[in-house]
Amino acid sequence: MKKLPLSQMPALYAAMAQGGALYLPVDNAAGDAQFTRWQEGMELSRALNTVRSAKDFFFPQTENLVSFRMQGKTIEIIDPRTEGEDFVLFGVRACDARSFTILDKVFLADPVDSYYKSRREHGTVVTLACTRPEETCFCQSFGIDPADPEGDAACWLTEDALYITARTAKGEALLARLDGLLEDADPAPVEAQKAQTAAILAKLPLAQFTTRSFGGDVLMKAFDSPKWASLSEACLGCGTCTFVCPTCQCYDIRDFDTGHGIQRYRCWDSCMYSDFTKMAHGNPRTSQLERFRQRFMHKLVYFPANNDGEYGCVGCGRCLAKCPISMNIVKVAKALEGDVHE
Amino acid sequence: MNEETLIPKLGVVTDIRIDTPDVKTFRVVGLDGKKVFEHIPGQCAMLSIPGVGEAMFSITSSPTNREFMEFSIKKCGCLTDWLHAMDVGQQITIRGPYGNGFPVETDLKGKDLLFIAGGIGLAPLRSVINYVRDNRANYGSIQIIYGSRSKEDLVDYQEILQEWMTDEGVEVNLTIDREQEGWDGHVGFVPNFVKELNPDLKKTVLMCGPPIMIKFTLAGLKELGFSETQVYTTMELRMKCGVGKCGRCNIGSKYVCKDGPVFRFDQLDELPNEY
Numbered sequence: 001m002k003k004l005p006l007s008q009m010p011a012l013y014a015a016m017a018q019g020g021a022l023y024l025p026v027d028n029a030a031g032d033a034q035f036t037r038w039q040e041g042m043e044l045s046r047a048l049n050t051v052r053s054a055k056d057f058f059f060p061q062t063e064n065l066v067s068f069r070m071q072g073k074t075i076e077i078i079d080p081r082t083e084g085e086d087f088v089l090f091g092v093r094a095c096d097a098r099s100f101t102i103l104d105k106v107f108l109a110d111p112v113d114s115y116y117k118s119r120r121e122h123g124t125v126v127t128l129a130c131t132r133p134e135e136t137c138f139c140q141s142f143g144i145d146p147a148d149p150e151g152d153a154a155c156w157l158t159e160d161a162l163y164i165t166a167r168t169a170k171g172e173a174l175l176a177r178l179d180g181l182l183e184d185a186d187p188a189p190v191e192a193q194k195a196q197t198a199a200i201l202a203k204l205p206l207a208q209f210t211t212r213s214f215g216g217d218v219l220m221k222a223f224d225s226p227k228w229a230s231l232s233e234a235c236l237g238c239g240t241c242t243f244v245c246p247t248c249q250c251y252d253i254r255d256f257d258t259g260h261g262i263q264r265y266r267c268w269d270s271c272m273y274s275d276f277t278k279m280a281h282g283n284p285r286t287s288q289l290e291r292f293r294q295r296f297m298h299k300l301v302y303f304p305a306n307n308d309g310e311y312g313c314v315g316c317g318r319c320l321a322k323c324p325i326s327m328n329i330v331k332v333a334k335a336l337e338g339d340v341h342e
Numbered sequence: 343m344n345e346e347t348l349i350p351k352l353g354v355v356t357d358i359r360i361d362t363p364d365v366k367t368f369r370v371v372g373l374d375g376k377k378v379f380e381h382i383p384g385q386c387a388m389l390s391i392p393g394v395g396e397a398m399f400s401i402t403s404s405p406t407n408r409e410f411m412e413f414s415i416k417k418c419g420c421l422t423d424w425l426h427a428m429d430v431g432q433q434i435t436i437r438g439p440y441g442n443g444f445p446v447e448t449d450l451k452g453k454d455l456l457f458i459a460g461g462i463g464l465a466p467l468r469s470v471i472n473y474v475r476d477n478r479a480n481y482g483s484i485q486i487i488y489g490s491r492s493k494e495d496l497v498d499y500q501e502i503l504q505e506w507m508t509d510e511g512v513e514v515n516l517t518i519d520r521e522q523e524g525w526d527g528h529v530g531f532v533p534n535f536v537k538e539l540n541p542d543l544k545k546t547v548l549m550c551g552p553p554i555m556i557k558f559t560l561a562g563l564k565e566l567g568f569s570e571t572q573v574y575t576t577m578e579l580r581m582k583c584g585v586g587k588c589g590r591c592n593i594g595s596k597y598v599c600k601d602g603p604v605f606r607f608d609q610l611d612e613l614p615n616e617y
Contacts, residue, residue: 077435269590276580279578305595
């Protein structure tokens with residue numbers, strides 16, 4: 001365990017940004033915390049979490065996959081990528097850090113998505129322990145300890161110092177670069193903070209929430225539940241849940257004619273949208289009920305079935321806070337619990 | 343597999359055959375004149391015209407064809423309209439092969455095979471039919487039941503007449519939906535025709551066609567005494583990536599692009615009916 005006094009934070013940021021970029025949660029003019037490229041004078045947001053998740057850095061909302069030049073009957077294929085920049089992602093919460101390992105299971109599975117893989121290789125994730133988990137938080141339901149986050153390196157902020165420890169080789173390399181700023185530390189204040197946070201976690205309203213009943217052979221039982229109709233009734237199909245979700249990874253591929261060539265780009269998509277599955281011969285999911293069901297079945301049943309029981313949710317609580325009709329995965333899981341256990 | 347799976351290769355269209363009023367068969371090779379890749383019967387490829395769109399099509403030629411690949415494509419949307427309007431010599435992009443394909447080297451080996459197709463549903467089965475014909479010793483009898491709206495709508499009609507029907511040990515039963523001048527063959531829908539023909543229960547069935555045909559034919563086969571474990575089909579869903587990541591063709595815990603498109607009906611029973 002190492003530490004540095006809080007007065008040295010600007011120097012720490014400058015050192016982390018050396019040779020690449022540093023992104024950290026900063027409050028914007030509207031008061032929303034968003035990951036922002038660090039510049040001299042910027043301060044870390046005090047908010048518990050960013051409005052948008054940190055998945056953007058590895059799976060951006062839009063990116064060019066390939067370019068084409070068309071001339072007569074001929075086509076030229078161009079790989080538009082240039083060598084990526086090394087970057088440090090600082091202040092990632094434990095929930096978002098876990099979301100990266102979930103995204104890895106999709107994008108790094110054979111055949112590897114080289115766009116995602118390259119960003120993962122260039123990025124170093126520095127997490128920050130939570131001290132004030134909120135009532136929308138339920139990361140502990142998925143075995144995540146917000147007071148002791150994963151990542152390449154983990155940090156704890158106390159009243160007078162930042163404590164930091166490396167968890168991977170990448171984290172070690174980062175700490176080596178920061179060595180001049182850091183001093184050896186007694187981990188006692190960190191342990192004290194963990195105990196304090198644990199006491200808050202135990203009292204959270206969702207502390208007892210669990211998705212365990214969705215493990216095992218419940219696919220058709222959950223799918224056939226009569227509750228989907230009432231649960232999805234008010235869903236607007238706006239896709240906000242998908243866009244703020246750190247683990248949602250469905251995407252679209254489209255072409256854009258720039259006037260001097262074609263850009264084929266990938267962008268986030270949502271299974272909540274009516275044309276997601278629409279094709280020439282029809283649409284297998286014509287109602288919002290079916291689309292709503294797909295999203296939650298994927299997170300609670302389909303994804304775990306393919307990934308050793310790991311759910312497609314990290315309990316960050318963003319969808320609880322942002323859904324315009326106050327529907328969310330917690331309500332869905334609780335409503336279905338009885339049906340999958342019959 | 344190639345790490346750059348989302349970056350396509352170039353192909354060139356060397357022949358365009360008009361099959362029916364709305365189906366054309368396109369012959370495709372790489373720029374070097376050779377096949378762009380090898381495939382298993384039933385696998386698919388992503389074809390695209392940049393700026394127009396990219397979509398998944400079954401590879402209708404057999405892998406035993408060493409020279410080129412063929413795609414039988416029905417005109418029914420933006421991309422397929424464009425493909426139907428293009429001329430020989432046009433370059434297209436191609437990536438694949440995707441999907442599992444039919445188990446021609448395992449479960450189907452040594453079996454008596456019954457192919458049932460409706461309309462453009464013959465396209466994916468043609469790959470298997472010609473593969474089996476070219477490896478005749480490895481399979482039992484072959485029966486093909488194929489129906490379309492009219493005589494003009496029968497895909498691969500010349501090949502059926504000149505090659506399949508003249509092949510010894512291949513039984514071909516054609517039907518069209520309504521009476522038509524110049525047609526003295528069977529008239530009626532595929533599900534009823536299958537029941538009339540009363541195929542031997544030992545046969546393994548490979549079926550593809552419009553959803554309504556599949557539904558009633560499967561019911562008819564079960565009435566005759568066939569088990570769902572004997573019947574294979576190949577599915578069609580919206581796809582973007584082709585490698586089980588974009589989420590579009592997800593049904594239950596399966597991705598049709600990589601776990602399918604070929605499924606046995608007993609396997610489909612375990613999945614939500616969202617196709």
